Amino acid sequence: MIKHDDIFDTVIRYVTTVILYILLLALIAGLLKIFASLVLMIMGALDGNFVQINFTNVVFSVLTVFILIDLFKAFMDYREHERIRLTYITDATILIVMREVAAGIYAQKIEYEFILSLSALLVVLGAIRVLAIKYSPKETESLSLK
Numbered sequence: 001m002i003k004h005d006d007i008f009d010t011v012i013r014y015v016t017t018v019i020l021y022i023l024l025l026a027l028i029a030g031l032l033k034i035f036a037s038l039v040l041m042i043m044g045a046l047d048g049n050f051v052q053i054n055f056t057n058v059v060f061s062v063l064t065v066f067i068l069i070d071l072f073k074a075f076m077d078y079r080e081h082e083r084i085r086l087t088y089i090t091d092a093t094i095l096i097v098m099r100e101v102a103a104g105i106y107a108q109k110i111e112y113e114f115i116l117s118l119s120a121l122l123v124v125l126g127a128i129r130v131l132a133i134k135y136s137p138k139e140t141e142s143l144s145l146k
Contacts (some may be wrong), residue, residue: 030068
């Protein structure tokens, strides 16, 4: 007899494996893009012909790679422990918000209300991350066993 839980676990394992490979390819592509941008910037600076690749694109690419790394860690953790750690998700979200703030500041097309709302979001996410670390399930289990 076929058990639905076994089918579900198998499908979830295959889906997370595919997503992990996609994230790995995205990480490699992101790193190659960063290195190519840096090489073009250096070669352009040495030749005296400045290429239209500015430093902000490199910063955004680096922040995007960090977001991908956090998502990769979250999926790996889910695959190993079959649970999602709140710290990985909040880290990725904090990086996404920081990337948007940096994009708005560099583009100089950001309004103060938007920066204030993103700052409030960062404060809330930071508080969630601190509480998730302070009251992690592993620590509460070890405290209840004593």
